[in-house]
Amino acid sequence: MHDHDHHTHGTSAIDANENATHDHVFLGAQHDRNARRTWAVIAITATMMVVEIAAGTFYGSMALLADGWHMSTHAAALLITALSYRYAKRHARNSRFTFGTGKLGDLAGFGSAVVLGVVALLIGWESLVRLANPVGIDFGQATVVAVIGLVVNLGCAALLSEGHGHHHGHAHDHHHGTDNNLRAAYLHVLADALTSVLAIAALLAGRAYGWLWLDPLIGIVGALVIARWSWGLLTDAGAVLVDYLPEDEDLPAQIREAIEGEGERVTDLHVWQLGPGHHGAIIAVRAKAPRQLSEYRERLAHLGELSHVTIEIEPV
Numbered sequence: 001m002h003d004h005d006h007h008t009h010g011t012s013a014i015d016a017n018e019n020a021t022h023d024h025v026f027l028g029a030q031h032d033r034n035a036r037r038t039w040a041v042i043a044i045t046a047t048m049m050v051v052e053i054a055a056g057t058f059y060g061s062m063a064l065l066a067d068g069w070h071m072s073t074h075a076a077a078l079l080i081t082a083l084s085y086r087y088a089k090r091h092a093r094n095s096r097f098t099f100g101t102g103k104l105g106d107l108a109g110f111g112s113a114v115v116l117g118v119v120a121l122l123i124g125w126e127s128l129v130r131l132a133n134p135v136g137i138d139f140g141q142a143t144v145v146a147v148i149g150l151v152v153n154l155g156c157a158a159l160l161s162e163g164h165g166h167h168h169g170h171a172h173d174h175h176h177g178t179d180n181n182l183r184a185a186y187l188h189v190l191a192d193a194l195t196s197v198l199a200i201a202a203l204l205a206g207r208a209y210g211w212l213w214l215d216p217l218i219g220i221v222g223a224l225v226i227a228r229w230s231w232g233l234l235t236d237a238g239a240v241l242v243d244y245l246p247e248d249e250d251l252p253a254q255i256r257e258a259i260e261g262e263g264e265r266v267t268d269l270h271v272w273q274l275g276p277g278h279h280g281a282i283i284a285v286r287a288k289a290p291r292q293l294s295e296y297r298e299r300l301a302h303l304g305e306l307s308h309v310t311i312e313i314e315p316v
Contacts, residue, residue, distance in 0.1 A: 025092045026102030026307055028276030034160075034182045035085035041156045041189065042082055045075045048152050052145070067145050074192055077115045081185040084108030099308065102275015105181030106240040112184035113233035116191060120227035123195070127219030137215065139207040143200060150196035153189050160186040179276045180237040187233060191226045198222045243272040251279055251305065258299045263288035267314070280308040288316045 028034065049071035056064030088101040160182060202215040239246065252271050259266050268284035285296065290313045300306055 024095075024097070024100035024274075024308065026100040026275035026278035027088060027092060028102075028105065028177075028179045030179065030182075031085065031089065031276075034179060035082065035089070037159045038078060038082045038085065038182070038185050041159055041185065042075055042078045044152060044156055045071055045078065048148075049075060052148075064141075064145055067149055070192075073119070074188060077112055077188050078185050080108050080112050080115070081181050084181055099274050099280060102278055103240060103273070105179055105276065106237045106273075109180030109184040109233060109237040110241060112181075112188065113230050113237060116184070116187060116233065117227060117230035119191065120223045120230055123219055123226065124223035127216040127223060130216035130219070131213060134212040134216075137203070137206065137212065139203050143203045143207070146196045146199040146203060150193055150200065153193035153196060156189040157186065157193055160189060177277045178236070180233065180240065184233055184237075187229050191229065194225060195219075195222050240273050245271060245273075251281075251303070254303055255281060255283065255300065255306075258303070259283060259285060259296060263316075264291075268312075274307060277305055278307040279305050281306055282310045282312070284312045284314065286314045286316055290315050 049068050052064045052068030052071060056066075056068055084104050084107070088104040091097060091101050094101070198218045198221065199215070202218040205211055205214050238244075245252070249271075252269055255269060255271065256266050264285055264287045266283060267286045268282070270282040272280055274280045283296075293311060293313070296311055296313075297309070300309060
């Protein structure tokens with residue numbers, strides 16, 4: 001005996017007989033808002049990029065030019081986030097995506113994490129080269145550019161931080177609601193802000209004491225921190241892509257607790273993430289006296305993150 005049903009947050013399970021066809025839209029609750037904010041950040045970044053490149057060319061400033069071109073790679077990385085939001089929304093009801101497009105954000109987040117890792121490697125390499133061969137720095141000009149970059153990036157981070165599943169929050173909330181696509185954009189902006197803060201510190205100390213070696217040394221520290229963020233995002237987004245549930249994920253235990261009763265046992269259980277805040281489950285139940293399918297669905301109704309459930313009942 002098989003049953004298949006789909007229900008959304010805050011509603012009880014829908015009877016399969018009453019709703020023979022249903023959509024598979026498993027996008028995050030804040031999908032549209034996050035997409036709008038990402039485009040706003042891209043607009044701000046692109047504007048800064050054009051201003052810095054133009055000013056750098058006009059004033060012959062290498063610091064402005066370098067930061068301007070760095071901003072262009074930053075904007076390109078953010079485009080991955082924005083375009084994946086658009087694609088996921090456009091194809092949300094495309095039946096060729098068996099379980100919807102909710103995981104596209106994790107795929108984009110994984111790609112952005114790779115870009116972030118490459119950025120960390122480039123910063124680290126450039127810092128090592130400068131450590132071996134010190135380059136003269138125009139401290140005043142470079143400090144102004146770093147301060148401008150910091151202000152812009154902090155503003156962008158504020159736009160992207162709200163609703164971004166904080167990595168150090170409660171494990172249950174983190175794994176169930178995190179939008180890895182938005183988290184990727186947030187980390188790109190945060191990485192830029194971090195490099196600006198470290199650059200300002202290094203430039204001020206370098207200007208005061210003439211320590212040319214401090215700038216590349218702090219660059220290496222920044223590269224290591226960004227690499228750590230990249231690795232965290234890679235592992236979290238990658239886990240979703242290969243249907244791996246974190247060890248502290250308690251949804252399988254909650255399902256067993258809700259279903260199992262006197263003479264009933266869950267013999268096979270598969271739980272995976274369909275999108276931010278959405279999980280799917282395939283449950284095989286062995287029962288001495290099988291109950292109505294609607295009763296089993298009712299037992300699971302309080303698990304709001306269960307958005308797609310298939311139940312198989314095997315009488316003993």
